[in-house]
Amino acid sequence: MSGSLTPAADRLARFQEAYRNLDLLPLIEKRELEKFQVAYGLDLLAELQQLVEDDDSKDGKIIFSGHRGCGKSTLLAEFGRQCRDRGYFVVFFSIADSIEMSDVDHVSILFAIALNLMLEAEKASVSIPKSAKTAIDNWFAKKARIITETPLSAEVSVGFELFKLISGKLKSEASVRDEIRKEFEKKISELVAQINIIAAQIQAATQQDVLVIIDDLDKLDLAVVEEIYKKHIKALFLPGIRIIFTIPISALRETSLRSYITTESDNQIVEMPVTKTFVKGERRKDDPVPVAEAMQTLCEVLHRRIDPELLDPEIAAQIVFYSGGVLRELIRLTNVCCRICLRSLRRNPDQSALAIDPIVLAEAVKELRLDFEMQLGKVDYEILQTTYEKFLPDDPKDQKFLDLLHGLHVLEYRNDEIWYDAHPIVIDLLKRKGLI
Amino acid sequence: MPHDAEDIDLQNQNAYDDLLVAIETGVGTLSLLIAVCDDPAQRDEIIQHYEQELAPEFEAHRLTLARGEPSLKAAIAQELEKHESLRQGGKAILTITGTEQLYFLTFGEAKSEQEIFFGYLQWTREALREFRFPIILWLTHQMVANLSRKSPDFWSWRKGVFRFASRKRATVAAAEMEGVRSALKGLDLPEIDEDTLLPLEDLKALIQKTADRNPNDPLLAGLYNQMGRIYAGRLERGEAQDYRTEAARAIEYFEKAISLQAEPGQELDLANSLNWLGYLYKSQGRYSEAEALYVQALELRQRLLGEEHSAVANILNNLAGLYDSQGRYSEAEPLYVQALEMSKRLLGEDHPDVANSLNNLAGLYESQGRYSEAEPLYVQALEMSKRLLGEEHSDVATRLNNLAALYDSQGRYSEAEPLYVQALDMSKRLLGEDHPAVATSLNNLAYLYYSQGRYSEAEPLYVQALDMSKRLLGEEHPDVATRLNNLALLYESQGRYSEAEPLYVQALKNFEQQLGENHPNTVTVRENLQGLQDAMQKLQPGKASSNLL
Missing domain, CATH: 3.40.50 (Rossmann fold)
Incomplete structure (x- = not known):
């Protein structure tokens, strides 16, 4: 079908398809399931x-x-x-x-x-x-x-x-x-x-x-x-x-x-639980090593929906990193990346080799960071800071903390014990604010 | 902040293109697109723009939510009833506006309209799946933050948030800005807390309902006070559609509140209204009226709350700021010092109010030429504000500006320039292009260029600052006189005497009326004018003994 398309038009079509595939709604219908489902x-x-x-x-x-x-x-x-x-x-x-x-x-x-x-x-x-x-x-x-x-x-x-x-x-x-x-x-x-x-x-x-x-x-x-x-x-x-x-x-x-x-x-x-992409504390390291199986599953989720040519495995891994292991956020972030590329193609259609690169990803992360930031007040930052430092808030029953959990600012992970961490994009935000 | 370092136009163009991409690519599926814009006129322009651009391929539908039962789903279902083409699944875009008009108050019902709206969104998003269209929901920045908290599941289904920055935030003002140094001394306004104030429309309606039922309702005074605070807050934050009108409104409401609060038992409320009204008068340059109000408020608070109280420190600061503006430096200093010490005792060394007090005291020293005393205080205030409020905050911009002005006064131009430029950029980002604080920043940068003899760079900035001040603050505002003087000085330095003279004359007239015959600014301008006239008489070019303000 794409045989008759010019390389640039083909790129556009592939990005459009990826954008549509990266829908946030749960997979319920059989057709979607067959196409996108990844065993997890x-x-x-x-x-x-x-x-x-x-x-x-x-x-x-x-x-x-x-x-x-x-x-x-x-x-x-x-x-x-x-x-x-x-x-x-x-x-x-x-x-x-x-x-x-x-x-x-x-x-x-x-x-x-x-x-x-x-x-x-x-x-x-x-x-x-x-x-x-x-x-x-x-x-x-x-x-x-x-x-x-x-x-x-x-x-x-x-x-x-x-x-x-x-x-x-x-x-x-x-x-x-x-x-x-x-x-x-x-x-x-x-x-x-x-x-x-x-x-x-x-x-x-x-x-x-x-x-x-x-x-x-x-x-x-x-x-x-x-x-x-x-x-x-x-x-x-x-x-x-x-x-x-x-x-x-x-x-x-x-x-x-x-x-x-x-x-x-x-x-x-x-x-x-949220898919644990990193073991506790690993994210704090300079060169964190992900949990291979989780990483593979989440990358698989992406590659069911987006052409590998548009998304380099390296960038896919970074997207997984920023998703914190939350499926919908994974899809959302990739979807935003596609939208940014589509915008770029709209302005300049002759980009037959356009792919999601680190600049695109950074812009997408920024957009989601704004979404997170908008909801936060002073007390929230304090709770986030503590959670980041100790993998646990001072008071896990505090309503403010529960709200942060509810809003995905804080994610709960578990193996033998329950531990918490700020969402990777929120961590990014805390760093920018000089709080951590 | 909704807009980062990006240029506003670029941000808006990106948001617009992103929105188009999302509409076009998401065709045939449900796409919940959240568009954010505070300015209704700009919003309508954008809507019209995309509707035209997407026509005739996409059929455009505009919906408003029903008051009372503001259900997004119901509104869309109704539209479907009306249009066969929509039911057939034709290409269409649904634009929803009017959310900003929903009441925040309950009016005796179990839930307010906003709560109902958010509740419906949270719950009916499943049902929205059947609508296979792009749905563009327009919200204000304030609403979108609420929505994300109150309808978290709807929020998690958003296909994108498209933020449009207001091009022109017809503006505000508030802090003080006199003198080239325009210290923008932070006034203590702890009462402004937008989260706890009702939206304007809600409050208007509430006042109407309350007054209709009982014109002497004891609740009215508080409502008027709150109304005044909303307007004052809008002025402060640069959200006023028309600065002068809204400033007049704010004054009117506080005056109404005060007339009702004269009854016994309401003294603290009265003090609050007096403080606010004093602040507004001062920002209008009505200094003597402001003084009487501040003094009255101070007495009330001292009597009712005791000498040692943050509300007392607050008024001391404001009163000192007023004296400072009037050149009554010796009266201002002990008050500033008293306020600073009290704030430290009550709030600790590290607190935005303490930073504010430090800043104010530094400004006073600077006005008196006590530069070496001023600098460490300014630096301390800047550091503290950055740490407590974040790098991107209007207080930080003000502090940068003040420190720059100090360096400028000392001839430390190379240190001053980058600080001015940073302050100007930040003010524009935070407050919009059109704002008294931006005018001040422009003025200050122009003065720096002037000091260095970079006249051609200084002139356009001065002119821009002057125009902006006139427009935003009115011809009578002392800031306008300051700008007139400064521009005149520049012309004089360039030997353009005939252009300079009328500007001095206007500035002098203004200062005499607003600040009095003996205010330092008045004296300075008088000397400047005299110097110019002497020079003109001798037909001798060159600089006279002019003094900058």
Whole structure:
């Protein structure tokens, strides 16, 4: 296809393609996965798999956590597929697609589970006995106050559309969410019973165990997360099926909350660490040597998306260095580099050998440095300084520190112990300010 | 800082081209592009520019967020409803403006509009995936910092941040600038803390609502005070759209506040308003009015807070600065010393306020020709400011400028020049091209050239500084008289007597009115004019006994 292009036009086309490939969104669709997926987090997948498989009670709850942009959603989606292949009936959904954020609470999460079970069952054409199906339909219609619009007689014909309709209402209409909350607040057991009934129908029809994965619960405000997990964790864990919940990593650093969750989940907490590109302290050396395996994986991620001619392995390694091991930041930085090259080609199209060089990388790093810098105040700098010096802040529970963790200014790494470091671009910033 | 050493035009051109590349290359996918610009007129120009450049290939859509329910997703969904072409997935760009108008206050609701907006962004970004267009969200610098904190997940999906620096920040002023040395003595203004002040529009609306409900509401005085501080802060930071108008507004609001704060029990608030109003009067050259206010505020604070208090030190400094400006050096010195000692005791040796006090005292010594006493204080203040505030800070620019001026006065030109140039560049970067502090820097550099006999280099800088001061501060401001005098002096040195004379005359008239007959500046200009006239009478070229200010 590129045979007819001039070398310069070909360069432009390659950069454009790389730019498009370097998209920040998680890999969910099959096409993207086939093209870009790099095996990573294999041990995590194995860990999750083991927790699911070894769960004789068949209703284990797993808490999954990790830094923003470290690849949680992509990994969970991959895990979902693997489980499907192993014969589980997997229901994977994003809470953000189901409910308005301000209204997320334990009731709406449970209702969303019930609803998504049905949606998935419809999609997979699970054959539920007609009478049972009608009863379930009626239950939903009644609870979601759909009944007035679709008289009972019409319900069967509404059929497939019913759950989409409810799903739409749940997302967009506060009154519906209010009704549901009022309805179930004092009757959680009824809602849980319904979930269990649906799950039982599905398991009976498909002979598969149900596994629910709820993504994006970690996007909630910390206060909401606390409310949900602290006060209502028992309710959330009531359904008799396997469920994987997500939670922000900063919430897990809150000790009292962690102890609740540890107890209730029977210590089934899986944390996805940032890819450790350097061992502790190595970054401080003049000539740091990266962890070979991690480096290789991350470079592989890049080379799936960008033509090696545009990105020299040496520069790729530097990009990995600046990413701190966070996948989304890795992609972002490379994307910005491509954009700078595209700008350069726009002004001067005759650069048939243009590639990402150290100058381009420096400009891209500067752009991201501004993004980081903008959020920082005096106290933040002090915390960052200490974290840089001691690999640990003075007070890991300090809200300011948790915010820095949340904003990726500070990254958490682990092997036997947990240690922290400032994001490499933030380190750059601290150096420029003469703070370290 | 949003703009580094780069030239503003280059930065803006890069940002613009980056934005175009992101739009063109990201076609067919969701691209969340965040464009940042503080000046609405400039922003609209940029939008128009890219819309034209991308037409007809891309269909341009402009959206504003609904007040009350400012959801980005809802706004886009609505636009899709309206346009078949968008639903068909045609090439289009969606530009979203109006975020800066969202209220920060809650007005009794559970959440403010801004909070709702950020909440929606954080949560609905998943739902945005279905919109396969470039979405260009325009924000101000202040908003973008908030967004990154309050909608971290949306933020992490950004495809780029495109920062446009304001070409002209119609400006400000504040610190003092008299004399060629224009010490720009830092005033203590600890009350300016932009993070804690409400946005202007919010506050206006709040005042309106409060006054509508009860014109005598006890809360109004505080609101007026805050309004005055917002305007004063804008003046200080170079954000005022029109310096003179906003300065007048600031004064008006403080006067309103003061009239309401005369009631017993509000003395401290009153002192605060008096201090601010004094500061504003002083920056307008209304020295005697400022003095009365400062004295009153000082008495109130001493009575209510005790002699030893940072708020007392603050006013001592301001009052001393006022005396200094008026040439009342012997009255200024003990006050400066007192303020400096008190700040050290209360805040420790290492503190921006201490740096400020050192700087002020140095300026006073310099005014009196006590150069050897001034230098170590200036150097100390500069070092401290750099360390505490970072290299790139308006205080640092001021200190550089002051030290340079000192060297200049001592004839140490080669040491002075690089400091002046650095100060000028930094002021331009931080405050914009059009700013009283920039005018001062220009003036100072011009004076340096003049001192070295580099007249042709000095003239354009003087003219520029004069024009800028007139425009920003008004014809009556003492700074303008200073600039007039300096330019006249240059002309005189070049033998251009007929051009010099009217400038001296104007400068003298101005100083007599603003500073009084006996102010050192007035005396100097009078002597200069006299010298010129003598020279003209004798038709004898060459320099008379002129004195620079």
